[in-house]
Amino acid sequence: MKIFNITKPDDTIREKIVHKINNLTKPKGSLGTLEDIALQVGLIQQTTNPILRKPHNIIFAADHGIADEGVSFSPKEVTWQQTLHFPKGGGGVNFLCHQHGFTLKVVDAGVDYDFPAGSGVIDRKVRKGTANFLYAPAMTKAEMRQCIEHGAAIVRESHEDGCNIISFGEMGIGNTSPSSIWMSYFTGIPLEKCVGAGSGLDNAGVQHKYTVLKKAMDNYKGDCSLLDLISHFGGLEMVMAIGGMLQAAELKMIILVDGFIMTNCILVASMFYPQVLDYAIFGHQGDETGHKQLLEYMKVKPLLNLGLRLGEGTGAICAYPIVDSAVRMINEMDSFRGAEVTKYF
Numbered sequence: 001m002k003i004f005n006i007t008k009p010d011d012t013i014r015e016k017i018v019h020k021i022n023n024l025t026k027p028k029g030s031l032g033t034l035e036d037i038a039l040q041v042g043l044i045q046q047t048t049n050p051i052l053r054k055p056h057n058i059i060f061a062a063d064h065g066i067a068d069e070g071v072s073f074s075p076k077e078v079t080w081q082q083t084l085h086f087p088k089g090g091g092g093v094n095f096l097c098h099q100h101g102f103t104l105k106v107v108d109a110g111v112d113y114d115f116p117a118g119s120g121v122i123d124r125k126v127r128k129g130t131a132n133f134l135y136a137p138a139m140t141k142a143e144m145r146q147c148i149e150h151g152a153a154i155v156r157e158s159h160e161d162g163c164n165i166i167s168f169g170e171m172g173i174g175n176t177s178p179s180s181i182w183m184s185y186f187t188g189i190p191l192e193k194c195v196g197a198g199s200g201l202d203n204a205g206v207q208h209k210y211t212v213l214k215k216a217m218d219n220y221k222g223d224c225s226l227l228d229l230i231s232h233f234g235g236l237e238m239v240m241a242i243g244g245m246l247q248a249a250e251l252k253m254i255i256l257v258d259g260f261i262m263t264n265c266i267l268v269a270s271m272f273y274p275q276v277l278d279y280a281i282f283g284h285q286g287d288e289t290g291h292k293q294l295l296e297y298m299k300v301k302p303l304l305n306l307g308l309r310l311g312e313g314t315g316a317i318c319a320y321p322i323v324d325s326a327v328r329m330i331n332e333m334d335s336f337r338g339a340e341v342t343k344y345f
Contacts, residue, residue, distance in 0.1 A: 001144075001145050001148060001227070001272075002145065002148050002149055002243070002246075003253075004246045004247065004250045004272075004273060005250055005251060006246065006250050006273040006275045007275060008044065008138040008278050009043040009044050009175055009252075010046060010273045011043070011045055012042075012117075013042070013043065013047075013048070013243075014039070014043060016048055016322055017038070017039050017042040017048050017330075018039060019033050019042065019257070020048045020335070021039065021328060021329075021330060022036055022089075023333060023335045023336055023337070024329070024330070024333040024334070024336075025333060025334050025335065025336055025341050026333070027124070029273040031320030031329060032291035033090070033301075033303065033322070033326075034075075034322070034325055034326040034329050035326070035329075036326075037281065037322070037323055037326035037327075038050070038052055038326040038327065038329055038330040040217070040278075040281065041254060041268070041323070041326065041327060042330065043253055043278070044105065044111045044252055044253075044278070045164075045252070048330070049330070050251045050327050050331070051164075051327065051329055051331075052164065052165050052323065052327055053161040053162050053163065053164045053165070054103065054161060054162045054164070055100065055101060055103070055163065055165045055166065055167070055320060056102060056103045056104075056105060056158040056161075056163045056165075056166045056167070057102045057105070057166070057167045057168070057169060057313040057316070057317055058105045058107060058154055058155070058158070058166065058167075058168050058169070058241075058244060058251070058313075059083075059086060059093065059104070059105070059106050059107065059168075059169040059170065059171055059236075059313060060107050060109045060151065060168070060169075060170055060171075060236075060237035060241050060244075061079060061080075061082075061083040061105045061106065061108055061109060061110075061111050061121075061170070061171040061172060061237055062079070062109040062110035062111055062129065062130070062172045062175075062177065062235055062236035062237035062238075062240075063076060063079050063080075063105065063110060063111055063112040063128065063130070063172060063173065063174075064129060064130050064135055064172055064173065064174035064175055064177065064235055065129055065130045065131045065132030065133065065138065066130075066132055066134060066137075066138075066174050066177050066178070066212070066213075066216070067173050067174030067177075067341050068132055069132070069134060069192075069212045070205075070208060070212075071174055071177045071198070071208070071209040071212055071213070071302055072173050072174045072176075072177075072198050072199070072201070072209075073198060073199045073200035073201045073205060074173050074198075074199040074200070075173070076112070076173050076174075078173050079111055079112070079113075079171060079172055079173045079218050080111050080112070080113035080115075081131065082112055082171050082268045083106060083108065083113075083115070083121055083171050083222045084113075084115060084119055084121065085122025085314075086104065086106045086120075086171070087104075087106050087119060087121060088117070088120070089192060091296055091312070092310050092312055092314055093117065093169060093312040093313055093314050093317070096127060096161060096236075096314055096317040096318060097317065100317055100321065102167075102320070103158075103161075103163070105154065105158070106120065106121050106171075107121070107122045107124050107150075107154055107237075107240065108121050108122065108123050108124060108125045109124055109125065109126060109127065109147060109150070109151075109206065109237040109239075109240045110125055110126050110127050110129055110130065110235075110236030110237065111125065111128070111129070113131040114127040114199055119127060122154070122290075124150040124153075124154070124240070126139070126143050126146050126147055126150070126236050127139070127143060127236070128303075129236075130234075130235060130236060133178070133216050133232060133233050134208035134212060134215060134219065135219070137222075137231055137232040138178065138232060138233055138234055139231050139234065139236060139239075141227060141228075141231050141233065143231070143236070144227070144230060144231040144234070144239050147236055147239035147240040147242075147243060148239060148240070148242060148243035149243060150243065150247070151241060151242065151243025151244035151247065152239075152243040152244060152246065152247035153247075154244060155243075155244045155247040155248050155253075156247060156250070156251070159186075159248075159251045159253060163253070163256040164252075164253050164254065164343050165253060165256065165320075165323070166244075166248050166253050166254070166255060166256065167255070167256035167257075167258060167283070167313045167316035167317055167320075168241045168245065168255075168257075168258060168262050168265070168313060168316070169258055169262070169311055169312040169313025169314070169316070170235075170237045170238065170258075170261050170262065170311050170312070171237070171312065172235055172236075172237050172238075172239065173199070174238065175196075175235045175238065176195075176196060176198040176199075176260065176261065176288060177198075177209065177212075177213055177260055178233045178234050178235050178238060179238070179260055179261045179264040180194040180196070180290060181194075181213055181216065181217060181233045182229070182230075182233060182234065182264045182267075182268060183264055183267075183290055183294055184217070185217075185224070185229050185233075186229075186264075186267060186268065186271065187267075187293075187294065187297045189213055189290070189293055189294075189297065191210065191213060191217065192210055193289070193290060194290040194293075195209055195210045195213060195287070195289060195290070196288045196289025196290055197261075197288070197289065202336065206289075214291075214329055216233070217239055220232060220233075226268075226271055226289065226345060230242075230268060233248060238264070238265050241262060241265045242266075242269045242272075245265060245266055245269045245276060245280075245293045246269050246273060246276060247277040248274065248279065249269075249273065249275065249278075249279040252279065253275070253279065254279060254281060254323070255279050255280045255281065255292075256280075256281055256283050256313075256316035256317070256319060256323070257280050257282045257283055258283055258284070258286075258311065258312075258313050258314070258315050258316040259283075259284065259288065259291060259309065259310075259311055259315050260286050260288040260290060260291040260294070260309070261310065261311060262313075262316070262333075263282070263291060263294050263295065263298070264294065266280055267294070267298060270298075272332070277298075277300075280300075281303070281323060282295065282300045282301065282302040282303065283302060283303055283304060283315045283316035283317075283318065283319035283320075284302050284303060284304035284305060284306060284308055284316070284318065284319055285302040285304070285305040285313060285317035286308050287308060287309040288309045296315055301317075303322050303323075304318060304319050305321040306318065317343055323336050
């Protein structure tokens with residue numbers, strides 16, 4: 001698999017950043033999470049004057065063979081229809097990108113559809129959807145490695161465009177199913193606590209989904225290694241996102257983490273390179289069953305809880321203004337000395 005050079009941010013500048021934050025014209029700690037974010041961004045960028053440049057949101061899209069088992073409320077064709085829709089504007093992710101100045105990239109990682117030339121969809125198709133992991137591995141290890149490479153390459157292009165803060169989203173009917181299995185295997189949390197409604201299943205639908213996924217896990221005869229579990233149960237778009245996250249961390253970019261699926265992806269990314277989490281800001285706690293437990297397992301605190309479960313990167317983009325506020329705080333607030341205000345704490 002591709003090797004990444006991901007290092008923890010140098011901690012020697014921490015004292016300078018903390019000193020600057022603590023000497024802004026406010027009581028110490030009074031801006032709470034904004035102060036924490038400013039410190040994290042300052043460490044990532046190794047400066048007391050961090051800056052956010054050209055935010056990008058990358059949506060990776062792919063189909064899932066397990067969707068044939070009726071584990072999703074939405075029909076399979078929604079994957080290609082929405083993937084084609086995003087570049088035209090008008091989707092859930094589009095108005096947020098417009099509002100907050102994000103460049104949107106839509107990448108075909110493995111949609112079971114041939115997109116026409118000029119559609120605005122970036123072609124990185126590895127195969128036309130995964131195999132049905134109820135019966136066979138979702139992808140080969142060679143295909144998994146190809147997804148990692150493609151995800152990394154897309155992020156390098158964004159970085160070359162000047163982007164230093166990036167979020168990832170996904171489009172793929174059925175992709176909460178592989179996410180639930182990954183969560184259960186990689187955290188040890190029982191599968192029934194990881195399986196939720198996805199795009200809108202009722203209680204009976206959730207029970208059917210659990211039964212199918214439990215059978216798929218029972219049928220699994222692999223070696224339970226990280227690479228084997230990723231390739232056997234993963235989604236092409238999910239693995240591509242992992243490659244993107246790892247590349248972003250290597251390039252010392254800020255990673256805004258979206259919902260249930262992308263949180264599972266950065267969990268897996270951190271199992272390869274734990275240091276990736278130093279570059280991650282968790283945007284929100286989604287409404288999908290299991291997301292709260294997953295965040296708690298990872299000991300991370302999301303910025304928002306808005307009941308979102310759309311995916312596409314929407315929750316991460318909603319959290320961007322908070323990160324922007326943190327950066328503005330450290331750059332635009334006066335110090336006590338500069339403002340000639342008596343320190344009042």
